[in-house]
Amino acid sequence: MQESSHIKATNSMKSHPQLFIMKQTVISHFLLHKFTSLCLATMIALLASCQSRSQTITYVKEEVMIPMRDGVKLFTRIYIPQNVKEPVPILLMRSPYSSWNMGTVPPDEDPYVRDMAKEGYIFVYQNIRGKQRSEGKFVMQRPVIANRVADTVDESTDTYDTIEWLLKHVKNNNGKVGQLGISYPGWLALVSSGYPHPALKAVSPQAEMGDLFLGDDFHHNGAFRLSYGFEYSFEEEAAKGDTSFPFPQYDLYDWYLRLGPLSNVNEQYFHHRIPTWDAFVQHPDYDSFWQHQSPLSYIDTPRIPTLHVGGFWDQEDINGPQLMYSHMEKYDVHHDNFICLGPWYHGQWVNEDVEQIGNYHMGSNTAAYFQQQIQKAWFDYWLKGKGNGHFPEAIVFQTGSNQWKTYDTWPPRNAIHRQLFIQANGQLSFHKPQTQDSLAFDAYISDPRHPVPYRSRPIEKTYSPHSRWRTWLTEDQRFVDHRPDVATWETPPLDSNLTVTGDIVAHLFASTTGTDADWVVKLIDVYPDLDSLHPTMSGYELMVASEVFRGRFRKSFTQPEPIQPGKVEAYVVDLHQINHVFRKGHRLMVQIQSTWFPVIDRNPQRYVPNIFEAKENDFQTATQRIYRNARYATYVDLPVMKE
Structure with a gap:
């Protein structure tokens, strides 16, 4: 052709x-x-x-030592944007750590703040006193006292002095500062908001440490968090940098068991060189030491706009964001207090692509949504005047349905509280037991010499490269299904979806043959035996709420007392907040046990005034009874939403 x-x-x-x-x-x-x-x-x-x-905005890094009012100088990295047409605000992050929240990655390459970096911010990363390259002495969660005691320093004064220096020495800033951070840096942001510099216009404390005796990091309801408390305090205080304890083996379950009573820690390893561990030993109850450290004692009304951020499966600070939002909300007359809760482990939202935690799939990239639609919008408005500033009171991810939800109040007021009762033959139902038989109970034997592991073995070092520490709260609970020291009850398959949103509270009626006891309560979503939507999740037992309570504190956290053997006592265990849909065909399960090792130390089950001074012969087995009759009806309170 x-x-x-x-x-x-x-x-x-x-x-x-x-x-x-x-x-x-x-x-x-x-x-x-x-x-x-x-x-x-x-x-x-x-x-x-x-x-x-x-x-295109590029960043130039400067490293300086910023002087505080007492002459101590703090190491600070500053990333200054180039090619910006107008002055830009400052975003401050303060941290005790060498890497996390310390600007080791330039902000325009860091997923956590990259979307803000593209449009221009001055990013400032600072090590607090006594950590890494900063001068001074490090004090774990240094008490905030400068507002009460003249001529003293604390984290709020160091933040104030830092902002004052930055405003004077960093060119092209617009006079507005925001602060954010996760975990310890989140607590530092919270502290700054209580006594803010006039230029500090908004903060976002994320996964912030709350009360360290009642529900974060080192204790939960008075029960000591052994593996975390041991490893974290050593890492932060054994040296100026981050130092990991040199364990001689990979699986630490047996190592902690061989450790024996807590008194052996100083005798064999720490030798009184770790101040925080000594504080644990000296303050086994909720005394003035813990109360003065708690932000409940020095934070009240939100003085600047505050966005609390937390994760439903946060293995370290699950209570802090919820506790501090609720506490500050009581005083919030100017509508400055907000909260965001997502389906995350501790700080997971900093990552590039977050669609999964453990075996649970979220259905979308929840980190990108948070970084772009929530965090960026928050600081853009308060520091740049962009957007309309109409922020929902609460932005909360709903697990089970995998949807973001907004609420005018948190928890929502329109939930209907339903009581889920344990029944005979391992059943659960929303009907109260009618039997008058006082002997209607389920029993198990708790042996501190053979404690229930808190997750499947091996139990790796908390911060080792291959550790499953971050995701253990989503681990399949079938690994303890047939243990005789774990009591289990469950509902029949649901005939319709059940949406539970708000505070989950367990009400136990229990007795023990010992004189002290721990009560671990877990609320579990049991997937169908054959799940066509999620085949690999078939039969999965997903823990959606859980907590431990040390029995000696049932009447008071400040004045513990022994339990009378055989006496039925009432225990109220707060399992924290959830927003979860138990889907049609799923079942609800409740598990109760008395050991959760080694994340929780072994209760000797014989009352001793100070568990840190218990001896080997103080540890004893005990028979635990959980009651289910008309007079003593154990139940879990569920705030159920109308469909």
Whole structure:
């Protein structure tokens, strides 16, 4: 066909030479015009690309030592944006750590703040006193006293002095500062908000440490968190940098069991060189030491806009964001107090792509949603004046349905409280037991010498590269299903969805043959035996709420007392807040046990005034009874939403 076309063109040229030349001329002008237009478009695109590159914000790093009012200097990294047209605000992060929240990755490469970095902020990362390259002495969760005691320093004064220096020495700032951080840095942001510098316009304490005796980090309801307390205090205080304890083995379950009574820690390993461990030993109850350290004692009304952020499966500070939001909400007359809760472990939302925690799939990239739609919008409004500032009181991810929800109050007021009672034969139902038989109970034997592991073995070092510490709260609870020291009850399969939103509270009626006891309560979503939507989750027992309570504190955390053997006592155990849909065909399960090792130390089950001074012969087995009759009806209170 090509050859035939060529013959036709040749014959046409021979027959009508002038016409052919005219056609060629027209074509040539057309091609020239098209080529010229193409070149022009290409040049415009190249110029636009060059202009865009010239306007791309890049960052220059400076490292300085900022002096505090007492002369101590704090190591600070500052990332200053280039190619910005107007002054920009300062985002401050303070931390005791060498890496997390310390700007080791430039902000325009860090998923946590990258979306804000693209539009221009001054990013400031500072190590607190006595940590890493900062001067001074480190004090764990240094008590905030400068507001009461003149001529003293604490984290609030150090923040104030830092902001004052930054405003004077960092060029092109717009006079507005925001602060954020996760975990310890989240607590530092909370502290700053209580006594803010005038330029501090908004904060976001994320996974902040709350009360360290009642429900975060080192204790939960008075029960000591052994593996975490041991490893974290050593890491922070054995040296100025981050130092990991040199365990001689990988699986630490047996190591902690061989450790024996807590008194062996100083005798064999720490030798009174770890101040926080000594504080544990000296303050086994909720005395003035813990009360003064608690932000409940020095934070009241939100003085600047505050966005609390937390995770439903936070293995370290699950209570802090919920506790401090609730506490500050009582005083919030100017509508400055907000909360965001997501389906995350501790700080998981800093990552690039978060669609899964353990074996639970979230259905979307929840980290990107938080970083772009929540965190960026928050600071853009308060520090740059962008957006309308109409923030929901609460932005809360709903697990089970995998949807983001907003609420005018948190928890929502329109939930209907239903009581889920334990029944005979391992059943659960929303009907109260009617039996008058006082002996209607379920029993198990708790042996502190053979404690229930809190997660499947091996139990790796908390912060080792392959540790499953971050995701253990979502671990399949089938690994303890058939243990005789774990009591279990469950409902039949649900005939419709059940949405539970708000505070989960267990009400136990229990007795023990010992004189002290721990009560661990777990609320579990049991997937169908064959789940067509999530085949690999078939039969999975997903823990959606859990907590431990040390029995000696049933009447008072400040004045513990022994339990009378055999006496039925009432225990109220707060399992914290959830927003979860138990889907049709799923079952609800409740498990109760008395050991959770080694995340919780072994209760000797014989009352001793100070468990840190217990001896080996104080540890004893005990028979635990959980009652289920008309008089003593054990139940879990569920705030159920209307569909």
